[in-house]
Amino acid sequence: MKTELLTPESPVTMITASLHDLVDTLANSLQPAASRNKSLIINDVPVNITAERNEHLLSSVLAGLMNEVITHTESSCIRITAKTFRNVVLLHVKNDGSLNYDSISHNLSAMQTQAEKLDGFIGFTSYRNKITTIAFSFTNIQEAA
Numbered sequence: 001m002k003t004e005l006l007t008p009e010s011p012v013t014m015i016t017a018s019l020h021d022l023v024d025t026l027a028n029s030l031q032p033a034a035s036r037n038k039s040l041i042i043n044d045v046p047v048n049i050t051a052e053r054n055e056h057l058l059s060s061v062l063a064g065l066m067n068e069v070i071t072h073t074e075s076s077c078i079r080i081t082a083k084t085f086r087n088v089v090l091l092h093v094k095n096d097g098s099l100n101y102d103s104i105s106h107n108l109s110a111m112q113t114q115a116e117k118l119d120g121f122i123g124f125t126s127y128r129n130k131i132t133t134i135a136f137s138f139t140n141i142q143e144a145a
Helices: 018-038 055-071 101-117
Strands: 014-018 040-044 050-054 078-084 090-093 122-128 131-139
Touching: 014 018, 018 040, 018 050, 018 055, 018 078, 050 055, 055 078, 055 090, 055 101, 055 131, 101 122, 101 131
Parallel strands: 040 078
Antiparallel strands: 014 050, 078 090, 090 131, 122 131
8 A cells, every 4th residue: 555645835826917917906905005195106017018926926025115115105106117128027116206215225125035036136226316216126937928
């Protein structure tokens, strides 16, 4: 008689979905917080950019970034944009208000650990003309066509 040992694996939901739709869903859930801070969220992610990653992890990192910017911003426009370079997705969260790097740097470090699980990186990339940009890049599982 053979005995087979089955070990449960944690379910990982891989998605191949529109990044635009994911940003829309997150923006809608964060809109009340943005409204309280008199801010507006604009989704400028092209509808043809897809994300082929763990849905829960990708949503968690992106929601965390958006929430940090919303929490530390008042009376501004928060714009989310994205581009692809082969199998790398570069997402920018731009803020036209004043956003202090010191106030969010600790939380960005914690999110970087999650981003690394997506073969990704989070960085505070610029502060020009009162526009702050936080970049989040990650690799898709398969290379884009």
